[in-house]
Amino acid sequence: MTFIAPIKFAIDLLAVLLLALGIKGLSKVRSAREANRLAGIAMLLAAVGVLLNSQGTTGISINSWIWIICGTLIGGLLGALTAKRVPMTAMPEIVALFNGCGGMSSLLVALGVALFPSSDGSDGVVGELIRNFSIVVSLFVGAITFSGSIVAMAKLQGWLSTPSWTQSKARHFFNIFCAVLALIGGIYLSIDGQNGLFLIVIASSLLGVGVTLPIGGADMPVVISLLNSYSGVAAAAAGFVVGSQLLIVAGAMVGAAGLILTQVMCDGMNRSLISVLFGGALGSSSVASGGGGEYTNITSCSPEECALSLEAAERVVIVPGYGLAVAQAQHTLREVTRVLENSEIEVTYAIHPVAGRMPGHMNVLLAEADVPYEQLKEMDVINPEFPATDVVLVLGANDVVNPQAKTDQSSPLYGMPVLDVQEARTVFVVKRGMSAGYSGIKNDLFDLPNTSMVFGDAKKVLGDLLLELKELGVGSKG
Amino acid sequence: MSFFSEALWVLLLGSLLGLELIGKVPPTLHTPLMSGANAISGITMLAALTLIIKSGDNLPLLIIGSISLGFALFNVIGGFLVTDRMLAMFSRKKTGK
Numbered sequence: 001m002t003f004i005a006p007i008k009f010a011i012d013l014l015a016v017l018l019l020a021l022g023i024k025g026l027s028k029v030r031s032a033r034e035a036n037r038l039a040g041i042a043m044l045l046a047a048v049g050v051l052l053n054s055q056g057t058t059g060i061s062i063n064s065w066i067w068i069i070c071g072t073l074i075g076g077l078l079g080a081l082t083a084k085r086v087p088m089t090a091m092p093e094i095v096a097l098f099n100g101c102g103g104m105s106s107l108l109v110a111l112g113v114a115l116f117p118s119s120d121g122s123d124g125v126v127g128e129l130i131r132n133f134s135i136v137v138s139l140f141v142g143a144i145t146f147s148g149s150i151v152a153m154a155k156l157q158g159w160l161s162t163p164s165w166t167q168s169k170a171r172h173f174f175n176i177f178c179a180v181l182a183l184i185g186g187i188y189l190s191i192d193g194q195n196g197l198f199l200i201v202i203a204s205s206l207l208g209v210g211v212t213l214p215i216g217g218a219d220m221p222v223v224i225s226l227l228n229s230y231s232g233v234a235a236a237a238a239g240f241v242v243g244s245q246l247l248i249v250a251g252a253m254v255g256a257a258g259l260i261l262t263q264v265m266c267d268g269m270n271r272s273l274i275s276v277l278f279g280g281a282l283g284s285s286s287v288a289s290g291g292g293g294e295y296t297n298i299t300s301c302s303p304e305e306c307a308l309s310l311e312a313a314e315r316v317v318i319v320p321g322y323g324l325a326v327a328q329a330q331h332t333l334r335e336v337t338r339v340l341e342n343s344e345i346e347v348t349y350a351i352h353p354v355a356g357r358m359p360g361h362m363n364v365l366l367a368e369a370d371v372p373y374e375q376l377k378e379m380d381v382i383n384p385e386f387p388a389t390d391v392v393l394v395l396g397a398n399d400v401v402n403p404q405a406k407t408d409q410s411s412p413l414y415g416m417p418v419l420d421v422q423e424a425r426t427v428f429v430v431k432r433g434m435s436a437g438y439s440g441i442k443n444d445l446f447d448l449p450n451t452s453m454v455f456g457d458a459k460k461v462l463g464d465l466l467l468e469l470k471e472l473g474v475g476s477k478g
Numbered sequence: 479m480s481f482f483s484e485a486l487w488v489l490l491l492g493s494l495l496g497l498e499l500i501g502k503v504p505p506t507l508h509t510p511l512m513s514g515a516n517a518i519s520g521i522t523m524l525a526a527l528t529l530i531i532k533s534g535d536n537l538p539l540l541i542i543g544s545i546s547l548g549f550a551l552f553n554v555i556g557g558f559l560v561t562d563r564m565l566a567m568f569s570r571k572k573t574g575k
Contacts, residue, residue, distance in 0.1 A: 019518060020495060026514045026561075027503040033565040036514050040558045043521060050524050054531045064530050067540045071526070071547030078548075079556030083563065094560060095513045102519045102553040108546035109525040116539045130482045225512050231519040236492070238525040240485055248485055249492040250521040256496025257515055264503055353505060360508035367567035378505060 004056030011049035012246045018042035019250055023257055029373075046246055088365055089325040092358040096153040096224045099231050103145025106234035107201070110138035113241050114189070114197055129190060134240030136186040139197070140204045141234040147208030148227050152220055155213075162214060171214055178207035211277065219276045221358040222265050226273070229258025265359050271416075295434065295442070301452040303461055306393075306428050307468035313390035316340060317382065318349045319419055320362055323396015323431065329459035330369035333395065336466050337371070343474045348375050350382040350392075350419050352400040379419055386423035394421060394429040394445075396458050401429075402443045413441055427451040430461045510564045517557025523550035 019042045025035025054060050060068075079098075086094045114135045154160040181203035188196030215223050236251030266273050310316060318337065324330060337347045349371065355362035363376060377385075386392070394401055404411040405418040421427050422445055429451060445451055454461050503511055530543035 019521075020499060023496070023499045023515060023518070026511045027500050027507060029504060029507060029568060032507060032510060032568070033562065036510075036558060036561045036565055039514060039518055043518070043523075043554055043558075046521065046524055047527065050527050050531075054528075058531075060531050061534065063535060063540065064533070067530050067544040068527065068547065071530075071544035072551055075548030075551030076555045079552040079554070080559055082552075083556040083559035086560065088564070091509060091513070091560070091564070094556075095509075095516055098513075098553045098557045098560075099516045099519070101549040102516065102522060105520070105526060105546045105550035105553065106522045108542050108549065109522065109529050112529050112533075112539050112542040112546070115542075116533070116536055127482055228512055228516045228519065231516070231522075232496075235519050235522040235525075236489060238522045240482070240489075242525045242528040243481055243485075244524055244528060245485060245488045247521055247524050248488045249495075250518060252489050252492030253496035253499065254515050254519045254521075256493045257500045258496075258512075258519075260497060260500045261503065261508065261512060261515065264500075265508060351505070358509050358512075359505050360510065363506040364509055364564045364567060373506075373568070376506075 004053055008049050008053040011045055011052070015042045015046040015049065015246060016249050018045070019253065023253060046250075049246070050244075087328075088368055089322075089328075090157075091361055091364065092221060092224060093153045093156045095358075096149045096156065096227070099224065099228050100146045100149030100153070102231040103142045103149065103227070103234050105142075106138050106231070106238040107142030107146060109238045110135045110142065110241050111197070111201070114139075114194075131241065132190045134237050136189050136200060138234055138237035138241055139189075139200045140182055140186065141230050141237060143201050143204035144208035144211075145227050145230045145234055147205040148212040148230075149224070151209050151212040152215075152224050152227065155215075156220055160213070162216065171210060175207060175210045178203045178210060182207060215276065219271065221354065221361075222262060222271070222273070222276050224358070225258060225262040225265055226277075229255050229262060232256075232258055295447055297447045297449070298434070299449075299452045300455060301428075303454060303456075303464035304468050305452070306454050307465055307472060307474075309391050309426055309428070310340060310345070310393075310465075310469065311343075311472050311474050313345055315346045315385075315389045316348075316391045316393065317386070317389050317421075317424065318347065319392060319394045319397050319401060319421060320349060320351075320366065321355060321395060321397025321400065323398075324458050325362070325365050325396070327396065327458035329395070329457075329462050330365050330371075332459055332462040332466065334366075334369040334371055336462055336469065339466065339469050339474055348377050348382065348385075350379065350421075351376050352379055352397070352419055353417065355397065355400065379417060383420050386420050389424040390426065392421045392424040392427045394427060394431075395462075396430065398431075398443055399441065401445055402441065403448075404441065404444050407444070411441065421445065422448055422450070425450065428454055430454045430456065430458050432457055506568070510561050513557055513561040513564065517554055517561060520550045520553035520557060523547055523554060526550050 018038050022035045022039030025031040182200050185196035185199030212223060232251045232254030236248050239247030239251055340347050351362055353359055401419050401421045402413055403422050405413040405416045427450055526543050526547035530540060533539035533543055
């Protein structure tokens with residue numbers, strides 16, 4: 001009996017230490033994988049600590065064990081299956097899904113405690129108030145995290161579009177209305193611990209939807225990161241509800257670290273958090289303003305011509321985008337660049353901060369295809385190098401190479417950092433058709449005289465390109 | 479009351495620690511870091527465990543706790559595995575050299 005408490009205490013301390021080291025290590029390339037495992041071990045330790053402590057003090061009934069095992073098996077197996085099956089291209093969606101489930105978990109804990117209070121009144125009036133307040137926070141943040149994450153996932157998957165009413169002022173009224181309702185419910189619940197429970201849950205869920213729905217695809221990663229921070233806050237609140245300091249530390253750490261990460265991401269995209277959250281989607285006004293218009297000067301060419309230009313080049317820059325990932329063409333791309341490298345053509349990859357759909361997402365996809373880390377160059381590094389580049393190959397990227405962002409003040413893209421590919425001698429854009437990018441805005445790059453379009457699925461075009469290059473004798477050493 | 483005053487200190491210090499932990503993150507790691515931190519936020523599984531253990535024979539509470547635990551573990555296990563999958567790609571390349 002008496003020795004259980006110190007053991008539990010030691011386990012908790014160790015778990016917190018490992019978690020902190022884990023988060024720290026995850027921010028360095030070299031230590032990231034070990035750090036991730038460390039954090040996993042810490043979580044396991046923490047769970048063992050809770051079970052050990054309960055078993056040693058009050059005991060755990062058979063009934064409880066059954067339900068614990070059920071929940072663990074079902075949740076764990078589904079999680080493992082999802083993690084194994086999901087394609088790397090769907091990573092942002094899947095992070096949103098996992099995150100939403102974390103929020104849901106906190107919400108359910110608070111719901112359970114609120115519906116069946118087990119307090120013996122030993123906390124006093126102030127304690128009771130703090131406990132109720134924690135339940136309110138846990139419900140509120142948990143519900144926002146869940147509904148917001150699910151909406152984010154659905155939007156990234158393309159299951160949900162941006163309804164037009166969410167671009168009008170009406171959404172602000174809707175959101176404020178929901179927030180006020182949640183606040184009223186929260187005040188009720190804080191005072192008597194019973195009423196207002198479902199009002200909070202429903203109002204905050206709607207608030208989560210109302211805030212996330214208007215946000216455009218390009219800004220979605222920032223929102224997911226912010227929601228990730230929220231789920232930490234929800235966990236910390238759940239810690240107050242059930243009286244676990246370990247939960248409070250871990251939740252607070254994730255909440256704060258998530259906030260910093262969100263800020264870092266915003267900086268990378270040159271956007272402020274406020275404008276992401278309240279500015280609405282990019283492209284909402286594109287049809288009305290200068291964003292639209294017809295293409296007048298499109299040059300299209302075959303993979304053969306493209307191969308000829310590549311053969312004659314000395315410096316080639318690849319601009320990979322989401323289209324490349326969708327076509328699963330990163331491996332074929334790697335073969336093409338191997339051939340080029342063999343004939344001593346310098347190949348680099350220009351990685352826009354939001355290439356793919358999340359910062360760092362494209363790096364993961366290229367790493368999957370064995371592209372050397374040193375060849376990936378960030379936007380600020382590569383931009384001055386474009387004038388000295390012979391050929392730029394844009395693969396399934398669109399908005400991130402749109403010169404409008406620098407030249408056209410009326411464009412909704414104006415101000416977004418872009419890659420200055422038009423500075424290069426020749427630009428080839430591999431694209432399935434003339435459809436607009438994620439923002440729905442015309443790309444002025446396609447009209448420029450030094451740009452040629454190679455129409456087709458990225459994987460197919462790259463395959464053809466590879467054949468043509470081999471026919472030209474590129475890459476066969478000699 | 480003593481738990482709550484202690485807990486508020488814990489909350490404060492934990493938040494400060496979190497703010498300090500992530501300084502300069504290379505963009506390469508944004509996605510894995512987000513996904514890893516996301517897995518850690520599934521720590522709320524401890525709350526679900528506690529709820530189940532304390533609920534005794536209260537069936538609705540057991541069910542709520544169990545569902546909550548399922549959601550949390552979905553987040554934790556899935557989150558860590560998917561992060562590992564991403565990071566494996568970076569490290570495989572390094573050993574290949």
